[in-house]
Amino acid sequence: MKTKIFIKHAFTGNEASAYAMKQINPDVVAAYPITPATEIVQIFSKYVSDGEVDTEFVPVESEHSAMSVCIGASAAGARVMTATSAQGLALMHEMLYIASGLRLPIVMVVGNRALSAPINIHGDHSDTMGSRDAGWLQFYCENANEVYHTIIMAIKIAENANLPAMVCMDGFIITHGMEVVYTLPDEEIREFLGVRKPLYSLLDIQNPITVGPLDLYDYYFEHKRGQIEAMINSKKIIEEVVKEYNERFGTNFPPFIEEYKIEDADFLIISMSSAAGTMKEAIDIKREEGIKVGLLRIKTFRPFPYEVLREKIRKFKAIGIMDRAETLSTMGGPVAIETKAALYSLPEKINLINFIFGLGGREFTLNDAFKIIEITKKFSEGEKFPEVLYIGVREEE
Amino acid sequence: MKKILSLKELSERNLGLAPGHRACAGCPFPSIVKMVLSSSDYPVIVANATGCMEVTTTIFPYSAWPVPWIHSAFENAAATIAGVETAFKALKKKGIIPKDKKINFIAFAGDGGTYDIGLQALSGAIERGHNFLYVLYDNQAYMNTGIQRSSGTPFGASTTTSPAGKVIPGKMQERKDITEIIAAHGIPYVAQASPSHFGDLIRKVRRAFEIEGPKFIAVISPCVPGWGYEESESIEMAKLAVETCFWPLYEIDHGVYKINYKPKNKLPVKVFLEKQERFKHLLEREDLIEEIQKRIDEKWEKLLFLDGKKIR
Numbered sequence: 001m002k003t004k005i006f007i008k009h010a011f012t013g014n015e016a017s018a019y020a021m022k023q024i025n026p027d028v029v030a031a032y033p034i035t036p037a038t039e040i041v042q043i044f045s046k047y048v049s050d051g052e053v054d055t056e057f058v059p060v061e062s063e064h065s066a067m068s069v070c071i072g073a074s075a076a077g078a079r080v081m082t083a084t085s086a087q088g089l090a091l092m093h094e095m096l097y098i099a100s101g102l103r104l105p106i107v108m109v110v111g112n113r114a115l116s117a118p119i120n121i122h123g124d125h126s127d128t129m130g131s132r133d134a135g136w137l138q139f140y141c142e143n144a145n146e147v148y149h150t151i152i153m154a155i156k157i158a159e160n161a162n163l164p165a166m167v168c169m170d171g172f173i174i175t176h177g178m179e180v181v182y183t184l185p186d187e188e189i190r191e192f193l194g195v196r197k198p199l200y201s202l203l204d205i206q207n208p209i210t211v212g213p214l215d216l217y218d219y220y221f222e223h224k225r226g227q228i229e230a231m232i233n234s235k236k237i238i239e240e241v242v243k244e245y246n247e248r249f250g251t252n253f254p255p256f257i258e259e260y261k262i263e264d265a266d267f268l269i270i271s272m273s274s275a276a277g278t279m280k281e282a283i284d285i286k287r288e289e290g291i292k293v294g295l296l297r298i299k300t301f302r303p304f305p306y307e308v309l310r311e312k313i314r315k316f317k318a319i320g321i322m323d324r325a326e327t328l329s330t331m332g333g334p335v336a337i338e339t340k341a342a343l344y345s346l347p348e349k350i351n352l353i354n355f356i357f358g359l360g361g362r363e364f365t366l367n368d369a370f371k372i373i374e375i376t377k378k379f380s381e382g383e384k385f386p387e388v389l390y391i392g393v394r395e396e397e
Numbered sequence: 398m399k400k401i402l403s404l405k406e407l408s409e410r411n412l413g414l415a416p417g418h419r420a421c422a423g424c425p426f427p428s429i430v431k432m433v434l435s436s437s438d439y440p441v442i443v444a445n446a447t448g449c450m451e452v453t454t455t456i457f458p459y460s461a462w463p464v465p466w467i468h469s470a471f472e473n474a475a476a477t478i479a480g481v482e483t484a485f486k487a488l489k490k491k492g493i494i495p496k497d498k499k500i501n502f503i504a505f506a507g508d509g510g511t512y513d514i515g516l517q518a519l520s521g522a523i524e525r526g527h528n529f530l531y532v533l534y535d536n537q538a539y540m541n542t543g544i545q546r547s548s549g550t551p552f553g554a555s556t557t558t559s560p561a562g563k564v565i566p567g568k569m570q571e572r573k574d575i576t577e578i579i580a581a582h583g584i585p586y587v588a589q590a591s592p593s594h595f596g597d598l599i600r601k602v603r604r605a606f607e608i609e610g611p612k613f614i615a616v617i618s619p620c621v622p623g624w625g626y627e628e629s630e631s632i633e634m635a636k637l638a639v640e641t642c643f644w645p646l647y648e649i650d651h652g653v654y655k656i657n658y659k660p661k662n663k664l665p666v667k668v669f670l671e672k673q674e675r676f677k678h679l680l681e682r683e684d685l686i687e688e689i690q691k692r693i694d695e696k697w698e699k700l701l702f703l704d705g706k707k708i709r
Contacts, residue, residue: 027487030480056487058479061521068473068518072444072480075467078487080480098469195493202465202481203494205440212468213455223457 005249006182013144013174016181017083017109017167018043020151022053023189027078027196030058030069034088035121036171037111041083063088067095067106074104075211077201079155082106085171086113086127093131096164100135101227102212105158105165105196108136109151112273112324113171114360122361123171125273125325129334135227137165137234138302140272142258144169144179149245149253152189157241159196161234170274170324172361184249192248231303238300256305257312258297261287265294267380268313269372270339271322272298275357275364279322282369293373298335306342313343318351318380320372324358332356332388353379357391368392401600402436410435411463418461419453423621423628425592425635426450426534430505432595433532434464436602439499444478446510447471449541450534472514474504475522478529501606502529507618508549509539512575523584523611530605530612533575536620544623548573551643552692553685554675556623561678566685571692579613580649583709586612588648588657593636597646597657604650617644625674637669642697647704654703663697666690 011019017040021029029048031041041057048057060066066082074080084092089110099106114120115127128138139154141147147169158165169175200209215223235256242255260280262268271279276297283293296312298305313319323333331337336354343350355372358364368391379385402410413434420427426449434441442465445451451468454461469477482502488494506515511533519531538556539545546559552571555561559568580587585608590598598616605612619626619634626634638644639658643666646658666689670676679685 027491028480028483030483054487054490056483056490058483058525060476061517061524065473065476065479065518065521068469068476069480069483071469072467072477072482073484073487074480076442076481076484076488078484080484094470095473102469202442202467203485203488203500205442205465205500208463208465210455210460210462210466213457213460214452215457219457 005185005188007185009181009183010178011144011148011181012039012176012178013147013169014039014111014176015043016144016148017151018047019183020148021081022047023184023186024079024081024152024155024193025053026055026081028056028058028070028073028080029082030060030066030073031082031084032060032063032066032088034063034085036113036123036175037083037085037088037109039175040109040111063091064095067092067099070106071095071099071102071104074099074106075102075201076203077196077198079159079196080106081108083109083111085111086115089127089131090115093134096131096134096136098212099164101223103162103227103230105162107151107154107158108164108166109147110166110168111171111175112168120360121171123173124359124361125323126359128166128168129325131166132302132334135163135231136302137161137163137238137300138168139165139300140168140298141174142274142276142297144174144177145181146253147174148181148183149251152184152192153241153245153253155193157234157238160237160241161230162199163230163234168273173274188249192245235303235305254299256298256300256308258299259312260295260297262294262296262312264292265316266292267376268294268296268316268319269322269376270296270298270319270335272301272335273324275322275324278364278366279369279372282366282373286370286373291373291377293377301335304338304342309339309342310346313350314346314348316350318353318376320353320355320376320379322355322357322372326356326359351379353385354388355391356388362392364392400603401596402603407435407599413441413464414454415461415463417459419456420449421621423631424449425631426618429532429534429592429598429616429618432592432598433503433602436599437501437606439501440464441501441503442466442481444468444474444481444504446474446504446506446515448507448510449536450505450507452541471510473518474506474510474515475519475531478502478504479522479525479527482527482529504529504531506531506533507540508533508535508537509547512549512573513547520582523579523582523613526610528609528611530602530614533613533615534618535615536618536623537572538620538623540620540623549575553679553689555678556675566678566682567675576615584611584613585651586648588614589644589646590614590616591635591639591644591646592616592618593632593639594646594658601648623675625677626672630672634672637664637672640664641666641669642693643669645697645700647700649708652709653707654700654705656700656704666693
């Protein structure tokens with residue numbers, strides 16, 4: 001935050017998201033209420049009613065229709081946004097693949113929440129992790145300030161990559177927790193984003209296009225191959241846009257992975273989202289006790305930044321990986337499984353241990369963070385542990 | 398705007414659907430599409446639900462659509478066209494599209510995509526008041542997947558999931574009255590039409606295009622393999638549906654009911670049923686045919702009662 005153009009606010013994650021949306025002034029927003037993301041569109045619809053945005057707001061009858069409206073509007077060349085959580089994201093599931101398969105830039109803010117059953121409204125990553133292979137870019141933010149700035153960057157990334165993007169924040173912890181958020185003036189955002197210039201538009205009557213035709217075994221594969229290429233290329237786009245943003249506004253957001261005290265670390269913890277904040281504090285305290293532990297926070301989970309991750313962790317012997325979701329595959333959480341896959345081709349032998357924590361919004365305390373550090377330390381020294389450990393859960397002895 | 402176009406005028410227009418599509422021989426929906434699209438005095442944009450129409454008019458790299466067209470999924474043609482229409486409104490507001498530009502937005506979906514899986518999205522889109530015309534081409538079953546019953550399948554029809562068997566004589570539930578369900582939303586214009594009465598169909602489409610807001614037209618679309626008749630008889634089937642009052646032609650224009658065609662001699666429904674494989678098993682069940690006739694008569698009486706009345 002070098003430049004003096006920022007305005008300091010006390011915002012919840014939802015308020016920060018709605019404020020970013022107001023400043024972006026998208027052409028179309030279609031959304032349906034769901035805890036804990038409801039407030040985003042609630043606040044935004046007040047902006048609409050007060051004439052503070054030009055946006056056409058479509059208060060749909062379901063999340064399936066929310067994403068369907070977004071798809072129709074994006075295919076018509078509009079800049080389109082929405083927000084959801086958990087069951088809403090699950091109901092959209094079919095349409096998520098269609099948005100990405102049709103290569104439509106749509107930016108969706110997700111208040112991460114545990115999926116039913118049992119029904120729960122609090123934060124974990126089971127919702128967006130269930131959509132991790134839907135062809136959307138996924139950015140997991142640590143705090144409300146990062147949410148605000150990531151939403152703005154996501155618009156440009158999505159439109160340059162012709163891919164949809166999710167900006168994820170932990171339900172309640174970030175969506176409802178009030179924090180300091182440094183916002184940019186409207187005109188800076190307008191200038192940074194410009195207007196959307198779609199490659200094709202349904203509204204271009206002179207050049208009619210057919211969007212979403214039947215596509216069988218003779219072309220589907222090529223179209224999917226192109227989509228894979230777009231995901232690969234998006235890494236360069238993410239890097240460029242984040243770099244441009246940081247240079248322009250004097251910020252220091254990581255495109256893929258944030259490093260925290262890893263230079264002299266003996267072992268590492270990998271985390272995402274708000275838990276990384278807790279873990280940073282635990283690391284500071286443990287370092288005073290002489291324990292040299294570092295943290296890597298994965299910001300971009302899709303595309304998975306395996307090249308960067310590999311290079312950053314190859315010199316370590318042991319890593320503790322935190323997951324706020326389970327795959328129920330009996331192999332642990334998605335971050336751990338994908339990290340394992342990323343490391344397999346390295347000649348170095350790196351030992352990994354997976355910590356599942358915070359399911360259904362179970363509080364992740366400083367003591368839990370200490371426990372993860374201590375176990376990973378012992379693990380790095382050769383002590384044996386199960387491959388997957390559950391932190392903060394009541395279990396039978 | 399001229400209410401009725403002559404056949405000559407119509408054939409001089411861009412028909413909106415190119416030859417070479419793969420609809421079954423005798424299928425009437427290509428004619429329905431051409432009648433709807435060529436009735437528009439302004440450019441059109443079409444959203445299509447998954448189904449026979451989407452599958453047979455597009456297969457990459459081919460498309461029979463010379464107009465902008467989008468298909469995204471089965472249950473959401475109304476929500477998808479709502480998105481396109483909203484983008485149009487938004488870009489007009491921002492001055493990216495000229496304020497006086499006119500486009501007619503149209504959604505096409507079958508009975509499965511309308512009565513069943515798409516009902517919620519349709520209900521939502523018309524409640525929100527999007528400016529579009531929804532055209533149901535009603536072939537009365539899931540024909541694209543091989544003739545499964547839908548809630549638009551009429552009582553007594555044999556389908557692959559309501560087969561006429563030794564114990565159960567076909568579908569034992571009456572179809573939903575989708576036209577009345579949509580009318581209950583209180584939208585400005587709702588109608589039933591048939592490709593056999595093309596002048597009436599075209600007039601209804603042109604009337605719909607005159608009105609700002611959501612419009613709904615249900616068009617009967619006989620299906621050669623699904624109903625079981627000769628390829629040359631589709632329009633004849635549609636005509637019999639009208640002449641027997643199985644499919645009455647009427648409209649509700651801003652709350653006013655109007656029957657657009659009253660058969661001089663209302664034919665018994667048996668004349669319609671006996672020509673189709675899907676009802677063949679009923680010929681041994683006079684009681685069921687009587688039941689069907691009774692339901693048709695009741696509905697027709699109700700329509701005659703409502704004819705000319707303003708219901709809201």
